[in-house]
Amino acid sequence: MSKQPTRVTVNGKAHARIVEARLTLADFLRHELGLTGTHLGCEHGVCGACTVLVDGQSTRACLMFAVQANGREVTTVEGLTPDGGLSVLQQAFVDNHGLQCGFCTPGMLVTLTELLRENPAPSEDEVREALSGNLCRCTGYAGIVKAALDAAQRLRDAAEG
Protein backbone atom coordinates (compact mmCIF):
# COMPACT_ATOMS: atom_id res chain seq x y z
CA MET A 1 0.00 0.00 0.00
CA SER A 2 3.00 2.26 -0.27
CA LYS A 3 2.01 2.55 -3.95
CA GLN A 4 -1.43 3.78 -4.89
CA PRO A 5 -3.35 4.15 -8.14
CA THR A 6 -4.18 7.82 -8.50
CA ARG A 7 -6.34 9.66 -11.01
CA VAL A 8 -5.99 13.41 -11.18
CA THR A 9 -7.27 15.94 -13.68
CA VAL A 10 -4.58 18.55 -14.22
CA ASN A 11 -5.33 21.66 -16.28
CA GLY A 12 -8.34 19.87 -17.77
CA LYS A 13 -6.48 16.72 -18.77
CA ALA A 14 -7.05 13.41 -16.94
CA HIS A 15 -3.99 11.48 -15.76
CA ALA A 16 -3.80 8.03 -14.18
CA ARG A 17 -0.62 6.89 -12.46
CA ILE A 18 0.49 4.46 -9.81
CA VAL A 19 2.46 6.59 -7.39
CA GLU A 20 4.36 6.16 -4.16
CA ALA A 21 2.27 7.39 -1.25
CA ARG A 22 5.07 9.68 -0.11
CA LEU A 23 5.22 11.51 -3.46
CA THR A 24 4.11 15.09 -2.92
CA LEU A 25 1.68 16.67 -5.34
CA ALA A 26 4.42 19.14 -6.30
CA ASP A 27 6.86 16.37 -7.26
CA PHE A 28 4.04 14.53 -9.05
CA LEU A 29 3.32 17.59 -11.18
CA ARG A 30 6.97 18.27 -11.92
CA HIS A 31 8.44 14.79 -12.32
CA GLU A 32 5.50 12.63 -13.42
CA LEU A 33 3.73 15.18 -15.63
CA GLY A 34 6.64 17.46 -16.56
CA LEU A 35 4.74 20.56 -15.43
CA THR A 36 7.74 22.44 -14.12
CA GLY A 37 5.94 25.76 -13.82
CA THR A 38 5.11 24.76 -10.25
CA HIS A 39 8.29 25.70 -8.38
CA LEU A 40 9.67 24.24 -5.19
CA GLY A 41 11.44 26.59 -2.82
CA CYS A 42 11.33 25.44 0.78
CA GLU A 43 9.40 22.15 0.60
CA HIS A 44 7.96 22.72 4.06
CA GLY A 45 5.06 25.04 3.42
CA VAL A 46 6.60 28.44 4.02
CA CYS A 47 7.54 30.01 0.69
CA GLY A 48 4.38 29.48 -1.37
CA ALA A 49 6.23 28.96 -4.67
CA CYS A 50 4.49 25.60 -5.20
CA THR A 51 0.95 26.98 -4.79
CA VAL A 52 -1.58 25.31 -7.11
CA LEU A 53 -5.37 25.23 -7.18
CA VAL A 54 -6.98 21.99 -5.97
CA ASP A 55 -10.68 22.01 -6.84
CA GLY A 56 -10.25 25.74 -7.25
CA GLN A 57 -8.65 26.37 -3.86
CA SER A 58 -5.08 27.58 -3.43
CA THR A 59 -3.00 24.81 -1.88
CA ARG A 60 0.65 24.26 -1.10
CA ALA A 61 1.59 21.36 -3.39
CA CYS A 62 4.56 20.45 -1.16
CA LEU A 63 2.19 19.81 1.78
CA MET A 64 -0.18 17.49 -0.05
CA PHE A 65 0.51 13.99 -1.26
CA ALA A 66 -0.39 13.13 -4.83
CA VAL A 67 -2.59 10.30 -3.54
CA GLN A 68 -4.70 12.89 -1.71
CA ALA A 69 -5.46 14.53 -5.06
CA ASN A 70 -7.11 11.32 -6.28
CA GLY A 71 -10.35 12.30 -8.04
CA ARG A 72 -9.64 16.01 -7.82
CA GLU A 73 -8.96 18.78 -10.31
CA VAL A 74 -5.64 20.56 -10.13
CA THR A 75 -4.78 23.81 -11.91
CA THR A 76 -1.14 24.88 -12.22
CA VAL A 77 0.33 28.07 -13.62
CA GLU A 78 0.40 26.35 -17.02
CA GLY A 79 -3.37 25.98 -16.78
CA LEU A 80 -3.80 29.70 -16.07
CA THR A 81 -1.98 30.64 -19.25
CA PRO A 82 -3.99 30.98 -22.46
CA ASP A 83 -2.62 29.46 -25.67
CA GLY A 84 -0.21 31.79 -27.40
CA GLY A 85 -0.34 34.65 -24.93
CA LEU A 86 -0.62 35.84 -21.38
CA SER A 87 -3.62 36.10 -19.08
CA VAL A 88 -4.77 39.51 -17.90
CA LEU A 89 -3.05 38.91 -14.55
CA GLN A 90 0.18 37.76 -16.20
CA GLN A 91 0.21 40.80 -18.51
CA ALA A 92 -0.34 43.05 -15.49
CA PHE A 93 2.76 41.47 -13.85
CA VAL A 94 4.78 42.31 -16.99
CA ASP A 95 3.47 45.88 -17.15
CA ASN A 96 3.96 46.67 -13.45
CA HIS A 97 7.37 45.09 -12.86
CA GLY A 98 5.65 42.39 -10.83
CA LEU A 99 8.51 39.94 -11.29
CA GLN A 100 12.25 39.98 -11.38
CA CYS A 101 13.84 36.53 -11.15
CA GLY A 102 10.44 34.90 -11.59
CA PHE A 103 10.90 32.04 -9.14
CA CYS A 104 7.98 33.03 -6.91
CA THR A 105 5.78 34.17 -9.80
CA PRO A 106 3.82 30.93 -10.43
CA GLY A 107 2.71 30.81 -6.80
CA MET A 108 1.85 34.51 -6.82
CA LEU A 109 -0.26 34.09 -9.95
CA VAL A 110 -2.13 31.08 -8.56
CA THR A 111 -2.87 32.75 -5.21
CA LEU A 112 -4.03 35.95 -6.91
CA THR A 113 -6.21 33.99 -9.31
CA GLU A 114 -8.13 32.62 -6.32
CA LEU A 115 -8.27 36.04 -4.63
CA LEU A 116 -9.58 37.87 -7.71
CA ARG A 117 -12.18 35.16 -8.30
CA GLU A 118 -13.50 35.55 -4.74
CA ASN A 119 -12.97 39.30 -4.46
CA PRO A 120 -12.93 41.17 -7.80
CA ALA A 121 -12.23 44.53 -6.11
CA PRO A 122 -9.67 43.88 -3.35
CA SER A 123 -8.05 46.67 -1.37
CA GLU A 124 -4.27 46.92 -1.20
CA ASP A 125 -4.41 45.48 2.33
CA GLU A 126 -6.46 42.52 1.13
CA VAL A 127 -3.95 41.85 -1.66
CA ARG A 128 -1.06 42.01 0.80
CA GLU A 129 -2.81 39.68 3.24
CA ALA A 130 -3.59 37.19 0.45
CA LEU A 131 0.08 37.27 -0.59
CA SER A 132 1.36 36.88 2.97
CA GLY A 133 1.88 33.19 2.24
CA ASN A 134 3.99 33.81 -0.87
CA LEU A 135 7.59 34.94 -0.40
CA CYS A 136 9.37 37.13 -2.96
CA ARG A 137 13.01 37.96 -2.41
CA CYS A 138 13.49 40.33 -5.37
CA THR A 139 10.76 42.88 -5.79
CA GLY A 140 9.83 44.05 -2.31
CA TYR A 141 6.25 43.23 -3.32
CA ALA A 142 5.41 46.76 -4.49
CA GLY A 143 5.24 45.77 -8.16
CA ILE A 144 3.36 42.58 -7.36
CA VAL A 145 0.68 44.39 -5.35
CA LYS A 146 0.41 47.03 -8.09
CA ALA A 147 0.05 44.29 -10.72
CA ALA A 148 -2.71 42.59 -8.70
CA LEU A 149 -4.68 45.82 -8.31
CA ASP A 150 -4.14 46.67 -11.98
CA ALA A 151 -5.32 43.21 -13.07
CA ALA A 152 -8.39 43.51 -10.85
CA GLN A 153 -9.25 46.84 -12.50
CA ARG A 154 -8.72 45.45 -16.01
CA LEU A 155 -10.88 42.40 -15.25
CA ARG A 156 -13.65 44.62 -13.85
CA ASP A 157 -13.45 46.88 -16.90
CA ALA A 158 -13.67 43.86 -19.20
CA ALA A 159 -16.64 42.47 -17.26
CA GLU A 160 -18.48 45.76 -17.58
CA GLY A 161 -17.77 45.60 -21.31
Place this chain on the structure above:
Amino acid sequence: MKPAPFDYHAPRQLKEAAELLATLPNAKILAGGQSLVPMMNFRYVVADHLVDLGGISDLRGIAVVDGWLRIGAMMRQRELETAPEIAQHCPLLAEALHHVGHRQTRNRGTIGGSLAHADPAAELPAVCAGYDAVIHVASIRGIRQVAFADFSTGFMATALEPDEMIAAIDLPVWRQGHGFGFHEFARRHGDFALAGAAALLDVGAGNVVRRAALSLCGVAATPVRVEAAEARLIGQPLDSTLIRSAAAAAWLVEPVSDIHAGAEYRRHLAQVLSARALTDAARRAGVDVPSVV
Protein backbone atom coordinates in the same frame (compact mmCIF):
# COMPACT_ATOMS: atom_id res chain seq x y z
CA MET B 1 13.15 17.34 2.04
CA LYS B 2 11.22 14.21 1.15
CA PRO B 3 9.23 12.16 3.64
CA ALA B 4 10.30 8.63 4.50
CA PRO B 5 8.19 5.88 2.89
CA PHE B 6 4.85 4.98 4.48
CA ASP B 7 1.72 3.05 3.68
CA TYR B 8 -1.33 5.18 2.95
CA HIS B 9 -4.84 4.36 4.14
CA ALA B 10 -7.96 6.29 3.16
CA PRO B 11 -10.90 4.91 5.20
CA ARG B 12 -14.39 6.07 4.27
CA GLN B 13 -15.99 5.29 7.65
CA LEU B 14 -15.14 6.42 11.16
CA LYS B 15 -15.27 2.80 12.41
CA GLU B 16 -12.80 1.73 9.75
CA ALA B 17 -10.43 4.55 10.71
CA ALA B 18 -10.68 3.58 14.39
CA GLU B 19 -9.86 -0.04 13.55
CA LEU B 20 -6.85 1.01 11.48
CA LEU B 21 -5.55 3.20 14.31
CA ALA B 22 -6.03 0.37 16.80
CA THR B 23 -4.17 -2.22 14.74
CA LEU B 24 -1.50 -0.51 12.62
CA PRO B 25 1.88 -0.05 14.27
CA ASN B 26 3.42 3.45 14.27
CA ALA B 27 0.46 5.04 12.49
CA LYS B 28 -0.18 8.77 12.27
CA ILE B 29 -3.42 10.54 11.42
CA LEU B 30 -3.36 12.76 8.34
CA ALA B 31 -5.96 15.51 8.71
CA GLY B 32 -5.13 18.69 6.76
CA GLY B 33 -1.42 17.89 6.78
CA GLN B 34 -0.30 21.49 7.16
CA SER B 35 1.74 20.74 10.29
CA LEU B 36 2.33 16.99 9.87
CA VAL B 37 3.66 17.07 6.30
CA PRO B 38 6.34 19.72 6.99
CA MET B 39 7.49 17.56 9.93
CA MET B 40 7.50 14.51 7.65
CA ASN B 41 9.43 16.41 4.96
CA PHE B 42 12.04 17.31 7.59
CA ARG B 43 11.83 13.70 8.85
CA TYR B 44 11.09 14.90 12.35
CA VAL B 45 8.19 12.49 11.97
CA VAL B 46 8.69 9.08 10.40
CA ALA B 47 5.46 7.09 10.32
CA ASP B 48 4.97 3.57 8.96
CA HIS B 49 1.31 4.27 8.18
CA LEU B 50 -0.75 7.37 7.45
CA VAL B 51 -4.48 7.19 8.02
CA ASP B 52 -6.06 9.96 5.94
CA LEU B 53 -9.33 11.14 7.49
CA GLY B 54 -10.17 13.31 4.46
CA GLY B 55 -12.73 10.89 3.02
CA ILE B 56 -14.85 10.39 6.15
CA SER B 57 -18.08 12.37 5.82
CA ASP B 58 -19.00 11.74 9.49
CA LEU B 59 -16.13 14.01 10.49
CA ARG B 60 -17.56 16.98 8.60
CA GLY B 61 -20.38 19.43 9.19
CA ILE B 62 -21.53 22.28 11.40
CA ALA B 63 -24.69 22.05 13.51
CA VAL B 64 -26.29 24.00 16.35
CA VAL B 65 -27.81 21.66 18.95
CA ASP B 66 -29.21 22.73 22.34
CA GLY B 67 -27.07 25.80 22.73
CA TRP B 68 -23.90 24.17 21.44
CA LEU B 69 -22.19 24.59 18.10
CA ARG B 70 -20.85 21.23 16.93
CA ILE B 71 -18.04 21.30 14.39
CA GLY B 72 -16.77 18.18 12.63
CA ALA B 73 -13.05 17.67 13.21
CA MET B 74 -12.25 17.59 9.48
CA MET B 75 -13.83 20.95 8.70
CA ARG B 76 -11.22 23.04 6.92
CA GLN B 77 -10.16 26.23 8.64
CA ARG B 78 -11.16 28.35 5.65
CA GLU B 79 -14.60 26.71 5.54
CA LEU B 80 -15.11 27.75 9.16
CA GLU B 81 -13.71 31.23 8.53
CA THR B 82 -16.40 31.85 5.91
CA ALA B 83 -19.31 29.82 7.38
CA PRO B 84 -22.36 31.93 8.33
CA GLU B 85 -23.13 29.59 11.29
CA ILE B 86 -19.73 30.31 12.81
CA ALA B 87 -20.05 34.08 12.30
CA GLN B 88 -23.48 34.02 13.92
CA HIS B 89 -22.94 31.67 16.85
CA CYS B 90 -19.22 31.61 17.65
CA PRO B 91 -17.82 34.78 16.05
CA LEU B 92 -14.64 34.64 18.14
CA LEU B 93 -13.64 31.52 16.20
CA ALA B 94 -14.08 33.28 12.85
CA GLU B 95 -12.11 36.26 14.13
CA ALA B 96 -9.22 34.07 15.29
CA LEU B 97 -9.17 32.07 12.06
CA HIS B 98 -8.08 35.15 10.09
CA HIS B 99 -4.78 34.83 11.94
CA VAL B 100 -4.25 31.09 11.37
CA GLY B 101 -1.46 30.58 8.82
CA HIS B 102 -2.20 31.72 5.29
CA ARG B 103 -5.15 31.21 2.95
CA GLN B 104 -3.31 28.33 1.25
CA THR B 105 -2.83 26.50 4.56
CA ARG B 106 -6.34 27.35 5.80
CA ASN B 107 -7.78 25.79 2.64
CA ARG B 108 -6.30 22.46 3.76
CA GLY B 109 -5.80 22.79 7.52
CA THR B 110 -8.56 21.46 9.80
CA ILE B 111 -9.80 22.44 13.24
CA GLY B 112 -9.27 18.91 14.55
CA GLY B 113 -5.74 18.81 13.21
CA SER B 114 -4.86 22.09 14.86
CA LEU B 115 -6.20 20.94 18.23
CA ALA B 116 -4.45 17.57 18.05
CA HIS B 117 -1.15 19.19 17.01
CA ALA B 118 -1.45 21.52 20.03
CA ASP B 119 1.20 24.05 19.09
CA PRO B 120 1.44 26.45 22.06
CA ALA B 121 1.38 29.46 19.71
CA ALA B 122 -1.71 28.25 17.83
CA GLU B 123 -4.89 30.30 17.85
CA LEU B 124 -7.57 27.60 17.77
CA PRO B 125 -6.58 25.88 21.04
CA ALA B 126 -6.70 29.29 22.79
CA VAL B 127 -10.19 29.88 21.38
CA CYS B 128 -11.30 26.43 22.59
CA ALA B 129 -9.83 27.20 26.03
CA GLY B 130 -11.82 30.44 26.15
CA TYR B 131 -15.06 28.73 25.18
CA ASP B 132 -14.55 25.74 27.50
CA ALA B 133 -14.93 23.54 24.43
CA VAL B 134 -15.78 19.86 24.71
CA ILE B 135 -13.75 17.55 22.50
CA HIS B 136 -15.38 14.37 21.17
CA VAL B 137 -12.72 11.69 20.94
CA ALA B 138 -13.34 8.54 18.87
CA SER B 139 -11.71 5.12 18.95
CA ILE B 140 -12.72 1.46 18.72
CA ARG B 141 -13.97 1.86 22.30
CA GLY B 142 -16.55 4.42 21.14
CA ILE B 143 -16.76 8.15 21.69
CA ARG B 144 -15.72 9.90 24.88
CA GLN B 145 -16.09 13.59 25.68
CA VAL B 146 -13.19 15.51 27.13
CA ALA B 147 -13.36 19.05 28.52
CA PHE B 148 -10.75 21.21 26.82
CA ALA B 149 -9.08 21.95 30.18
CA ASP B 150 -8.36 18.20 30.45
CA PHE B 151 -7.63 17.76 26.74
CA SER B 152 -4.64 20.09 26.66
CA THR B 153 -2.00 18.39 28.83
CA GLY B 154 1.35 20.02 27.99
CA PHE B 155 3.73 21.22 25.30
CA MET B 156 2.29 19.81 22.05
CA ALA B 157 0.61 17.13 24.14
CA THR B 158 -3.04 16.19 24.48
CA ALA B 159 -5.19 13.63 26.25
CA LEU B 160 -5.49 11.65 22.98
CA GLU B 161 -4.34 8.03 23.20
CA PRO B 162 -2.33 6.79 20.21
CA ASP B 163 -5.38 5.02 18.75
CA GLU B 164 -7.79 7.91 19.29
CA MET B 165 -8.86 10.72 16.97
CA ILE B 166 -10.87 13.89 17.40
CA ALA B 167 -14.33 13.43 15.90
CA ALA B 168 -15.97 16.76 16.72
CA ILE B 169 -15.65 19.91 18.78
CA ASP B 170 -18.54 21.40 20.78
CA LEU B 171 -18.47 25.12 21.53
CA PRO B 172 -21.13 26.65 23.81
CA VAL B 173 -23.09 29.39 22.07
CA TRP B 174 -22.95 32.62 24.05
CA ARG B 175 -25.97 34.92 24.26
CA GLN B 176 -26.63 36.85 21.04
CA GLY B 177 -25.10 40.30 21.33
CA HIS B 178 -22.09 39.19 23.35
CA GLY B 179 -18.74 40.74 22.53
CA PHE B 180 -15.60 39.05 21.28
CA GLY B 181 -12.07 40.03 20.38
CA PHE B 182 -8.88 38.38 19.20
CA HIS B 183 -5.49 40.04 18.92
CA GLU B 184 -2.07 38.57 18.36
CA PHE B 185 1.38 39.81 17.56
CA ALA B 186 3.44 38.09 14.88
CA ARG B 187 6.38 39.50 12.96
CA ARG B 188 4.44 38.97 9.73
CA HIS B 189 0.79 38.11 9.21
CA GLY B 190 0.45 34.33 9.29
CA ASP B 191 3.66 33.64 11.18
CA PHE B 192 3.52 31.88 14.52
CA ALA B 193 2.32 34.42 17.07
CA LEU B 194 4.71 35.57 19.79
CA ALA B 195 1.56 35.92 21.89
CA GLY B 196 -2.18 36.20 21.35
CA ALA B 197 -5.33 36.92 23.38
CA ALA B 198 -8.94 35.83 22.93
CA ALA B 199 -11.74 37.55 24.83
CA LEU B 200 -15.47 36.96 25.29
CA LEU B 201 -17.74 39.34 27.21
CA ASP B 202 -21.45 39.17 27.97
CA VAL B 203 -22.66 42.52 29.27
CA GLY B 204 -26.03 43.16 30.93
CA ALA B 205 -27.96 46.19 32.24
CA GLY B 206 -25.81 49.07 33.46
CA ASN B 207 -22.91 47.66 31.41
CA VAL B 208 -22.30 45.11 34.16
CA VAL B 209 -20.25 42.13 32.99
CA ARG B 210 -22.31 38.96 33.38
CA ARG B 211 -19.85 36.52 31.91
CA ALA B 212 -16.23 36.80 30.78
CA ALA B 213 -13.51 34.61 29.31
CA LEU B 214 -9.92 35.56 28.54
CA SER B 215 -7.41 33.09 27.13
CA LEU B 216 -3.89 33.44 25.78
CA CYS B 217 -1.67 31.60 23.32
CA GLY B 218 2.09 31.70 22.93
CA VAL B 219 2.86 32.42 26.56
CA ALA B 220 3.04 28.90 28.04
CA ALA B 221 3.25 25.25 27.05
CA THR B 222 -0.53 25.17 26.67
CA PRO B 223 -3.25 27.79 26.14
CA VAL B 224 -3.84 29.72 29.37
CA ARG B 225 -7.13 30.92 30.84
CA VAL B 226 -6.57 34.14 32.77
CA GLU B 227 -9.01 33.39 35.55
CA ALA B 228 -7.82 36.33 37.65
CA ALA B 229 -8.83 38.69 34.83
CA GLU B 230 -12.24 37.06 34.54
CA ALA B 231 -12.77 37.38 38.30
CA ARG B 232 -12.00 41.10 38.12
CA LEU B 233 -14.47 41.59 35.26
CA ILE B 234 -17.53 39.62 36.35
CA GLY B 235 -20.14 41.66 38.25
CA GLN B 236 -18.40 44.98 37.57
CA PRO B 237 -19.53 47.85 35.29
CA LEU B 238 -17.40 47.69 32.14
CA ASP B 239 -15.18 50.67 31.38
CA SER B 240 -11.60 51.27 30.30
CA THR B 241 -10.33 51.25 33.89
CA LEU B 242 -11.80 47.79 34.41
CA ILE B 243 -10.29 46.57 31.14
CA ARG B 244 -6.89 47.90 32.15
CA SER B 245 -7.16 46.19 35.51
CA ALA B 246 -8.29 42.88 34.00
CA ALA B 247 -5.60 42.90 31.31
CA ALA B 248 -2.96 43.57 33.96
CA ALA B 249 -3.83 40.16 35.43
CA ALA B 250 -2.14 38.64 32.39
CA TRP B 251 1.08 39.66 34.16
CA LEU B 252 0.75 36.36 36.03
CA VAL B 253 1.70 34.29 32.98
CA GLU B 254 5.16 32.75 32.95
CA PRO B 255 6.34 32.58 29.34
CA VAL B 256 9.65 31.16 28.18
CA SER B 257 12.36 33.00 26.28
CA ASP B 258 13.35 31.72 22.85
CA ILE B 259 15.03 33.13 19.76
CA HIS B 260 11.80 34.88 18.76
CA ALA B 261 11.12 36.83 21.95
CA GLY B 262 12.15 37.09 25.58
CA ALA B 263 9.87 36.10 28.44
CA GLU B 264 9.50 39.69 29.63
CA TYR B 265 8.47 40.87 26.19
CA ARG B 266 5.93 38.06 25.88
CA ARG B 267 4.53 38.98 29.30
CA HIS B 268 4.23 42.58 28.13
CA LEU B 269 2.48 41.43 24.96
CA ALA B 270 0.08 39.28 26.99
CA GLN B 271 -1.16 42.35 28.83
CA VAL B 272 -1.33 44.64 25.80
CA LEU B 273 -3.07 42.06 23.63
CA SER B 274 -5.49 41.18 26.45
CA ALA B 275 -6.45 44.84 26.75
CA ARG B 276 -7.00 45.12 22.99
CA ALA B 277 -9.03 41.91 22.81
CA LEU B 278 -11.18 42.98 25.79
CA THR B 279 -11.67 46.43 24.25
CA ASP B 280 -12.90 44.91 20.99
CA ALA B 281 -15.17 42.60 22.96
CA ALA B 282 -16.57 45.50 25.00
CA ARG B 283 -17.32 47.55 21.88
CA ARG B 284 -18.97 44.62 20.16
CA ALA B 285 -21.09 44.11 23.27
CA GLY B 286 -22.28 47.68 22.80
CA VAL B 287 -20.11 49.41 25.43
CA ASP B 288 -18.23 52.36 23.98
CA VAL B 289 -14.81 52.31 25.65
CA PRO B 290 -11.69 54.20 24.62
CA SER B 291 -8.57 52.26 23.66
CA VAL B 292 -6.26 51.77 26.63
CA VAL B 293 -3.17 50.64 24.68
